[in-house]
Amino acid sequence: MSASTVATRAFAVIGAATVLVVGFDAVTYAANGNSLLLGRLNTASSATIVKNTNATGGAALDLRVSNPAAPPLVVNSTVKVPKLYAARAASADKATTVAAASVTRVSVTGSVLAASSATVTATCPTGTVVTGGGHYSKHGEETPLRYSGPTPSVGTATAWAVTVLNENLSLTRDFTAYAMCLRVG
Numbered sequence: 001m002s003a004s005t006v007a008t009r010a011f012a013v014i015g016a017a018t019v020l021v022v023g024f025d026a027v028t029y030a031a032n033g034n035s036l037l038l039g040r041l042n043t044a045s046s047a048t049i050v051k052n053t054n055a056t057g058g059a060a061l062d063l064r065v066s067n068p069a070a071p072p073l074v075v076n077s078t079v080k081v082p083k084l085y086a087a088r089a090a091s092a093d094k095a096t097t098v099a100a101a102s103v104t105r106v107s108v109t110g111s112v113l114a115a116s117s118a119t120v121t122a123t124c125p126t127g128t129v130v131t132g133g134g135h136y137s138k139h140g141e142e143t144p145l146r147y148s149g150p151t152p153s154v155g156t157a158t159a160w161a162v163t164v165l166n167e168n169l170s171l172t173r174d175f176t177a178y179a180m181c182l183r184v185g
Contacts, residue, residue, distance in 0.1 A: 133160025
């Protein structure tokens, strides 16, 4: 093979590699003309738009995480994003939007005498309503549940009542009622 043929092929390979690298880099330009670098902080003087130009449609951005417990997107703002599904799912009515900090769990432990029944009520704090509740007894079958539900049964419930029966003929048994309370207003 002649020296000119080797030089021509080398030049062609280097030229093709350059076009390939520059071509891919041109696709990743951000709004201010700088390359978008994955895994690094990128800044732009205006918004960067990601647009799917495929005629059949589809997502413009696909975010995947290797840890299913990790969020696929993190932002530094608390402002609701218009047209974002999560913002629409919460409803336009702010009264139906629930923040994790607005839910409180209240629990009350009581005793039931041998061979009798007893009721314990977990009452929600002022300004909250009960949204659910339950009970716990480590004595299982000896203290069967007779009632577990909101109280009062008419109007707005503000507590969760639990009634159990103690089938043990000689020992007092403890049990716990709990209420999940949601802040209102």
